[in-house]
Amino acid sequence: xxxxxxxxxxxxxGLVFLFLxxxxxxxxxxxxxxxxxxxxxxxxxxxxxxxxxxxxxxxSSVYTTLLVSLxxxxxxxxxxxxxxxxxxxxxxxxxxxxxxxxxxxMMNADIVTGVSLCLFFVAxxxxxxxxxxxxxxxxxxxxxxxxxxxxxLLLAHISFNIPYxxxxxxxxxxxxxxxxxxxxxxxxCTWMQAFWKVVVPEIKPGIISGALxxxxxxxxxxxxxxxxxGSATSTLAMTIYGMTKKRVxxxxxxxxxxxxxxxxxxxxxxxxxxxxxxxxxxxxx
Amino acid sequence: xxxxLIRLANCTMAFDxxxxxxxxxxxxxxxxFLTLLGPSGCGKTTTLRIIGGFQTPTSGDIFFDxxxxxxxxxxxxxxxxxxxxxxxxxxxxxxENIAFGLRIPKTDEKGKKVKLPEEEIHQRVMEMxxxxxxxxxxxxxxxxxxxxxxxxxxxxxxxxxxxKVLLLDExxxxxxxxxxxxxxxxxxxIQKAMEITFIYVTHDQEEALAMSDTVVVMDAGKIQxxxxxxxxxxxxxxxxxxxxxxxxxxxxxxxRADGVVEIFNRRFRCLDGGFEKDEPVDVVIRPEDVDIVPxxxxxxxxxxxxxxxxxxxxxxxxxxxxxxxLIQTTDLSPVGSxxxxxxxxxxxxxMKKSHYSGMxxxxxxxxxxxxxxxxxxxxxDEDQEGGDEx
Numbered sequence: 065x066x067x068x069x070x071x072x073x074x075x076x077x078g079l080v081f082l083f084l085x086x087x088x089x090x091x092x093x094x095x096x097x098x099x100x101x102x103x104x105x106x107x108x109x110x111x112x113x114x115x116x117x118x119x120x121x122x123x124s125s126v127y128t129t130l131l132v133s134l135x136x137x138x139x140x141x142x143x144x145x146x147x148x149x150x151x152x153x154x155x156x157x158x159x160x161x162x163x164x165x166x167x168x169x170m171m172n173a174d175i176v177t178g179v180s181l182c183l184f185f186v187a188x189x190x191x192x193x194x195x196x197x198x199x200x201x202x203x204x205x206x207x208x209x210x211x212x213x214x215x216x217l218l219l220a221h222i223s224f225n226i227p228y229x230x231x232x233x234x235x236x237x238x239x240x241x242x243x244x245x246x247x248x249x250x251x252x253c254t255w256m257q258a259f260w261k262v263v264v265p266e267i268k269p270g271i272i273s274g275a276l277x278x279x280x281x282x283x284x285x286x287x288x289x290x291x292x293x294g295s296a297t298s299t300l301a302m303t304i305y306g307m308t309k310k311r312v313x314x315x316x317x318x319x320x321x322x323x324x325x326x327x328x329x330x331x332x333x334x335x336x337x338x339x340x341x342x343x344x345x346x347x348x349x
Numbered sequence: 350x351x352x353x354l355i356r357l358a359n360c361t362m363a364f365d366x367x368x369x370x371x372x373x374x375x376x377x378x379x380x381x382f383l384t385l386l387g388p389s390g391c392g393k394t395t396t397l398r399i400i401g402g403f404q405t406p407t408s409g410d411i412f413f414d415x416x417x418x419x420x421x422x423x424x425x426x427x428x429x430x431x432x433x434x435x436x437x438x439x440x441x442x443x444x445e446n447i448a449f450g451l452r453i454p455k456t457d458e459k460g461k462k463v464k465l466p467e468e469e470i471h472q473r474v475m476e477m478x479x480x481x482x483x484x485x486x487x488x489x490x491x492x493x494x495x496x497x498x499x500x501x502x503x504x505x506x507x508x509x510x511x512x513k514v515l516l517l518d519e520x521x522x523x524x525x526x527x528x529x530x531x532x533x534x535x536x537x538x539i540q541k542a543m544e545i546t547f548i549y550v551t552h553d554q555e556e557a558l559a560m561s562d563t564v565v566v567m568d569a570g571k572i573q574x575x576x577x578x579x580x581x582x583x584x585x586x587x588x589x590x591x592x593x594x595x596x597x598x599x600x601x602x603x604x605r606a607d608g609v610v611e612i613f614n615r616r617f618r619c620l621d622g623g624f625e626k627d628e629p630v631d632v633v634i635r636p637e638d639v640d641i642v643p644x645x646x647x648x649x650x651x652x653x654x655x656x657x658x659x660x661x662x663x664x665x666x667x668x669x670x671x672x673x674x675l676i677q678t679t680d681l682s683p684v685g686s687x688x689x690x691x692x693x694x695x696x697x698x699x700m701k702k703s704h705y706s707g708m709x710x711x712x713x714x715x716x717x718x719x720x721x722x723x724x725x726x727x728x729x730d731e732d733q734e735g736g737d738e739x
Contacts, residue, residue: 243436246403249423250430251450251510261449265440 079088091180095317112318125303132214132299133282136221141275143222144229152237170227177224178291183187185216185292195222212294218259220292221282228281229274269341273334280330284323352379354513354546355400360409362395369395371570372407377548382540384549388593393550394518400548401424401516403707430516431508434523435499437491443502444487447474448508463676477505480539497528504539514546521556533560554594558582566590587700591633592709598674599709602632602699610699613670615648617692621699631700636664636677638696646687653682666712673712
């Protein structure tokens with residue numbers, strides 16, 4: 065009886081994983097298909113990968129994605145780290161509600177974040193563009209009109225990345241002995257020197273994990289990018305979505321496989337780092 | 350020896366509405382070993398933080414070498430600190446921890462940033478490692494050190510900057526008893542050898558008496574008494590000091606004349622004077638100053654209610670007319686026996702009444718009080734007066 069039970073549960077587990085990963089596996093397999101079909105196997109080939117790198121639209125969207133992810137990660141990491149330190153030095157009565165506010169964007173549905181950011185940008189730009197028109201008509205002064213594009217995409221990515229950085233840096237600040245800052249100042253540091261020489265090395269693991277997670281979030285984001293990038297700018301995820309609307313080309317399989325591999329690699333790095341840190345912490349105790 | 354180095358003038362510190370320091374006046378001499386002693390929450394750590402520059406008094410002034418330094422930040426004061434729990438930098442090894450202060454560029458008279466040459470840093474760090482008996486530990490990681498070794502690194506890290514004053518905030522609180530005794534001697538030796546002023550914060554009265562030139566007893570944000578360890582022990586100013594420093598029986602008395610005090614309706618000769626006739630007073634009698642005699646020869650007669658063997662002596666609790674005394678004696682008097690006692694005039698110390706009168710010095714609840722005194726697992730965190738919430 066017991067043995068049957070175990071077999072049953074293993075079978076169930078197997079089915080769950082099959083349903084979860086079979087589509088991705090299929091996608092990866094057919095990205096190496098020599099033929100045009102996504103259903104019939106015609107032999108192994110790197111053909112679609114080769115074509116991928118010839119495709120200007122895809123390559124330019126890869127470039128956009130990498131650039132926006134990198135810039136958003138750097139800016140969000142700096143801003144998030146300082147924000148975490150700001151929260152940390154705050155009075156508890158003020159910090160608690162602010163931390164809750166910080167958590168909301170992470171739990172909020174992407175579509176809501178995307179639409180609201182889009183509406184915000186459109187409203188703000190409508191106001192600005194109206195002001196520019198009025199200036200031109202009344203004073204013959206001109207200024208650039210603003211539209212959705214790379215800039216708004218970058219702002220959107222920065223804003224949804226900051227909470228993840230704060231979330232990763234805050235526990236490191238809490239673990240830090242507060243006297244360390246006093247000690248550094250006591251030994252001749254200004255507050256800024258103490259920050260760079262003592263606080264940053266102490267919270268560095270948190271900053272790096274925060275940056276890695278932010279980068280991962282940026283790379284694989286579709287919904288928020290879709291609403292904030294405008295018509296001229298396209299990230300990789302948006303390009304793939306656009307391609308599926310016309311004809312499902314096996315190129316999609318290839319580029320999706322690469323995206324999957326990149327995100328998987330990043331997640332592995334984050335997890336290995338976390339496991340190592342926990343080990344080090346356990347050793348200390 | 351007796352040149353004044355630091356002066357606190359009318360210093361008051363308040364967090365929100367809570368007054369942590371109440372009008373402190375204190376001067377500290379050059380090369381002095383001064384201890385701020387008191388229970389947790391008495392304001393001793395706040396006083397130290399004001400001297401270190403980590404807190405600015407709400408009102409009052411602090412002078413260093415005659416110059417007002419209220420607004421001088423910590424990094425510009427010729428003062429270094431050994432922190433509670435050491436606050437060593439975990440990402441640096443022993444050598445780099447000690448070298449930390451030396452590596453910060455200093456501004457010279459012409460306003461130019463000057464970096465110490467590497468050879469000088471190396472030489473001074475190595476010297477310091479020798480002073481604190483940590484030769485050969487320079488490459489060790491902080492987490493690989495025992496509590497006592499971390500303590501020594503913290504002292505070396507502060508002293509290598511050649512400060513005029515070293516502040517020590519309960520530096521031995523986290524060490525076990527044996528190590529604590531060793532480090533007391535060690536600190537005293539280092540202070541003598543380096544010829545600098547030590548300002549030491551502790552709640553441990555034994556530590557304070559053993560190490561200090563001057564003891565400042567504090568309670569409730571006020572200085573209760575300043576004096577040499579002998580003064581503080583032999584001539585406590587009020588019932589709080591008498592109770593906090595060592596063991597004391599504190600009894601209500603009436604001063605009948607200079608040199609005559611009345612306790613339990615019996616007159617005793619004493620050495621104190623200058624009180625008004627028939628003034629109510631607190632009388633301190635130390636447990637070791639009482640001689641046990643046969644009942645019929647005693648000035649006071651009582652019943653033994655408790656005996657504890659303490660190695661060197663017996664601590665016995667004796668009931669005199671309902672008031673319980675602690676007496677230390679080398680002769681065993683069993684529980685229930687009737688004894689008499691004699692007290693020499695120099696064993697009686699008379700104090701003016703204060704708001705502490707009646708709060709201390711009765712050994713009716715002996716066992717609990719004893720545990721409280723010998724509580725080694727005292728948590729120094731409780732002493733983070735005000736300010737910090739976590």
